[in-house]
Amino acid sequence: MPKKMGLFVLSLFFLTAMLQATFKKEDIKVHRLENGLKIIFYEDHKIPNIAYYTFFKVGSRNERPGLTGVSHFIEHMMFNGTQKFGPGEFDRIMEFYGGANNAYTSDDMTAYTDWFPSHALEKMIELEADRMQGLIFDPKVFESERGVVASERRMSVENNNEAILHENVRATAIMAHPYHWDVIGWMSDILSWRREEVIQYYRTYYAPNNAVLVIVGDFDSQKTLDLIKKYYGPIPAQSPPPPVTTTEPPQMGRKEVVIKKEAQTPSFMVVYHGPRCTDPDFFALSLLEKPLLQGESSRLYRRLVRDEQLAISVSGGIEEKIDPYLFSIYVKPRPGADLDKIEKVIDEELNKIIEQGITEQEYQKAMNIIRSDFYFSLQTNSGKANLIGAMELLTGNYENLFTIVDRYASVKREELPAVAKKYFNDLNKTVGKLIPQGGSK
Amino acid sequence: MNRLLALFLSILFLIPAVSMATIKLPQPEKIVLENGLTVYFYRNPELPLVSFRMIIPGAGSAFEPQGLDGLANLTAELLLKGTSTMTAEEIAEALDFLGARFAISDAEEYATVYGECLSEHLPRLLQIASECLISPAFKEDEYKKELSRKIDNLKAIKDNPGSALRQYFRKAYFGDHPFGHLSVGTDSSLKKMTLQEIKKFYSSRYRPDVAIMAVVGEVEKEKLLEILKSTIGKWPKPSTPAPSISIPPVPVPKGKKLIFVDKPDATQSYFALGAPGYPVGDKISARASIMNTLWGGRFTSWLNTELRIKRGLTYGASSSFQSWKIGGLFMASSYTKNDKIGEMLDITFDLLKKAKAQGFSAEEVDSARNYILGQFPPTLETNSSKANAYLRLIYYGLGFDYYDKYLKEISNARPEDIKAVATKLLPESDFVLVVVGKGAEAKKHLEKYGKFQEKKITDPDF
Numbered sequence: 001m002p003k004k005m006g007l008f009v010l011s012l013f014f015l016t017a018m019l020q021a022t023f024k025k026e027d028i029k030v031h032r033l034e035n036g037l038k039i040i041f042y043e044d045h046k047i048p049n050i051a052y053y054t055f056f057k058v059g060s061r062n063e064r065p066g067l068t069g070v071s072h073f074i075e076h077m078m079f080n081g082t083q084k085f086g087p088g089e090f091d092r093i094m095e096f097y098g099g100a101n102n103a104y105t106s107d108d109m110t111a112y113t114d115w116f117p118s119h120a121l122e123k124m125i126e127l128e129a130d131r132m133q134g135l136i137f138d139p140k141v142f143e144s145e146r147g148v149v150a151s152e153r154r155m156s157v158e159n160n161n162e163a164i165l166h167e168n169v170r171a172t173a174i175m176a177h178p179y180h181w182d183v184i185g186w187m188s189d190i191l192s193w194r195r196e197e198v199i200q201y202y203r204t205y206y207a208p209n210n211a212v213l214v215i216v217g218d219f220d221s222q223k224t225l226d227l228i229k230k231y232y233g234p235i236p237a238q239s240p241p242p243p244v245t246t247t248e249p250p251q252m253g254r255k256e257v258v259i260k261k262e263a264q265t266p267s268f269m270v271v272y273h274g275p276r277c278t279d280p281d282f283f284a285l286s287l288l289e290k291p292l293l294q295g296e297s298s299r300l301y302r303r304l305v306r307d308e309q310l311a312i313s314v315s316g317g318i319e320e321k322i323d324p325y326l327f328s329i330y331v332k333p334r335p336g337a338d339l340d341k342i343e344k345v346i347d348e349e350l351n352k353i354i355e356q357g358i359t360e361q362e363y364q365k366a367m368n369i370i371r372s373d374f375y376f377s378l379q380t381n382s383g384k385a386n387l388i389g390a391m392e393l394l395t396g397n398y399e400n401l402f403t404i405v406d407r408y409a410s411v412k413r414e415e416l417p418a419v420a421k422k423y424f425n426d427l428n429k430t431v432g433k434l435i436p437q438g439g440s441k
Numbered sequence: 442m443n444r445l446l447a448l449f450l451s452i453l454f455l456i457p458a459v460s461m462a463t464i465k466l467p468q469p470e471k472i473v474l475e476n477g478l479t480v481y482f483y484r485n486p487e488l489p490l491v492s493f494r495m496i497i498p499g500a501g502s503a504f505e506p507q508g509l510d511g512l513a514n515l516t517a518e519l520l521l522k523g524t525s526t527m528t529a530e531e532i533a534e535a536l537d538f539l540g541a542r543f544a545i546s547d548a549e550e551y552a553t554v555y556g557e558c559l560s561e562h563l564p565r566l567l568q569i570a571s572e573c574l575i576s577p578a579f580k581e582d583e584y585k586k587e588l589s590r591k592i593d594n595l596k597a598i599k600d601n602p603g604s605a606l607r608q609y610f611r612k613a614y615f616g617d618h619p620f621g622h623l624s625v626g627t628d629s630s631l632k633k634m635t636l637q638e639i640k641k642f643y644s645s646r647y648r649p650d651v652a653i654m655a656v657v658g659e660v661e662k663e664k665l666l667e668i669l670k671s672t673i674g675k676w677p678k679p680s681t682p683a684p685s686i687s688i689p690p691v692p693v694p695k696g697k698k699l700i701f702v703d704k705p706d707a708t709q710s711y712f713a714l715g716a717p718g719y720p721v722g723d724k725i726s727a728r729a730s731i732m733n734t735l736w737g738g739r740f741t742s743w744l745n746t747e748l749r750i751k752r753g754l755t756y757g758a759s760s761s762f763q764s765w766k767i768g769g770l771f772m773a774s775s776y777t778k779n780d781k782i783g784e785m786l787d788i789t790f791d792l793l794k795k796a797k798a799q800g801f802s803a804e805e806v807d808s809a810r811n812y813i814l815g816q817f818p819p820t821l822e823t824n825s826s827k828a829n830a831y832l833r834l835i836y837y838g839l840g841f842d843y844y845d846k847y848l849k850e851i852s853n854a855r856p857e858d859i860k861a862v863a864t865k866l867l868p869e870s871d872f873v874l875v876v877v878g879k880g881a882e883a884k885k886h887l888e889k890y891g892k893f894q895e896k897k898i899t900d901p902d903f
Contacts, residue, residue, distance in 0.1 A: 046822075048818055097811060098814055099815060100739070117818070145753060147754070154778070159709055160601065263600050264596040264600050265600055296533035306530075369537070370540070372541065373540065376490070380819065
């Protein structure tokens, strides 16, 4: 859930074959302060600007019932006042200095993304260091921001049929692990978070030893490190947060969720439990999603949209998460389309992959897509900062960015059917249907 | 410390951060192919990537025959659905295989072609692109598939109040003016659509002699020339003169036009308020950017501060100017719980009045100036954004020093100039207001604004 408009798409895990000389591992510098704060620098002087990304190892994965959505709420409160800077001043000062920012919270992490002209660097470091420890959670502002988040939930979930279905399917497929709930949290939790609990949560997770800074752009690493020491150095480390220990038990049979609501078009999705993003199977499934779901040449697009004309669009794939999550297939059915038929087509196509795998052409296509997307994401300071930071947080080491090519290349085409068989089976499957009220099936 | 005092002090101690952004848009080379197609090229060897963009003036939605909304969009989509030598499947397969990005779409004034790929794939991508542009097959079955998908998509749009609002607003504001044509089509326009009309639109509107193209990225000029000659350079120049691309003046609202769209399952009401803006390149552009930045264009804008930051009424509220050759549009929009829509609109109108009457402080103008200058360089960071900038400068006749001049004007604007812009451009009593929400809860909060024309979301068209 981002602070502002627009959906955040985590673009990670792109192939690194023949990494261009202009973006080398040796040019990335890393430093760790005594309080545990890790800083990753990459200088790039093409434009007089800097992308300054702060990642905290906290997301909805770290929440518990009653406190769902609180990670995202703190993301909002991070703009609402510290002992040093009053509510809203963070944004006012940043914009006065020519900077802009956004933030997002996912299941696994919270990121604060600042973009500003180089001359504003020291002020930005001061602002970011300050809010890492000094939030005041003014009670009046707390209530007002609660209203903003409730509005965000109404907009992004309750007025969006796909999101309603997704929330229900996720909560049905995942029983025990905190991935059970969406990042935004349940409405009743949003309306009843208590201030003291939220402050406690902030103290636990917003600590230098639980954060990573990624700085990309037009600056001098040594001078910047001196400034970082000056502003972040005095912030004390905290006890490490408790680990997330809940493991999702294996699913033991097909599940189905049916939502009935006023709508003009139905919605449909299928999910399978998948592996965590560091698992070798993850790369196989990430590769498989391309011929299955990506682009108009993909198998499911061909069958559902073009040939059988059951759907307006299809999308989905495996998402990269710290703990095992889902492989999702989203279908936007045509009004009145037979949803059972759609499920049957998906089953048939998955079975073909289990029985015959994918063609050499499809394998090459997946590799080309992975490689192109990787370079597309390296075009900007912010693209690089996001890639470095997300890799560091999800896999524990940003350097994986430079070796991930080997992970993909090590997946043999012949191994794909076995991986498909392991995950794409009925016991592991949850189906979601949103059926327009009073409408056709 | 008192919150307001703290703010005051922090502003006093802010170092004036004004400094000209040092980025300059590099000057491209101009190449004119034999068929009249003009290509602007800039080599950027940084990554093994190339982007290209093309605009085809006159092939946009404004040039659709009246009542055939969606024709320009369908034409653009069908170009990728089969050529004289490739089927739709083969085109999709070839494009996906490269991992390339490729799209043909319609804006109001022109059609756009966009492509981006690894440098090694440029010859193949341009080959596919030119096939699609030069020899589309326009097969009946592909047309029927696209048309029926478009018809179904209208229902999906109406399920989402935000996307429905955009369509209702455009129709309400522009009416029968060509800018009122909806790319998504309407129930009635798609009923009347014929493949014959699409073929006619294509053959008269898609032509190389009016098109402009920009290529930016890692490719040598000689190599690019060679590729262009054997691909897009083969697009024959028509013998007929290009059709007129003039567009009548954009309508100016007189008095209030109020429309309410009842969507009984909506838990929020969404509004869009529109009034005249200014054409691209107008002298007022830089000052209007500063004014809009302060009023509704950024996170700490007046509108977002009052509606979101102070009151928590919404997740976001913003305003923007959109400009074309012949005119422009100012639009403000947000959303809130159905029973709060009256409060939200009251605040919005108060802020319009306040800006016109008082203008903005010197500190505010400084802040907006720094913000626009500071955020400018990343807007030209990628190959694709540079290519896009070249096309805009050429199409709108702005000259390659346009951004330098624009940024200079941003630097020099004074508070009194910005107030004058607010007084001139922000609406007071002449505007179009469209609200999509749950009538049973929202309507009673709207009565004070006057009589709303009512529509049901389930009624056909927008």
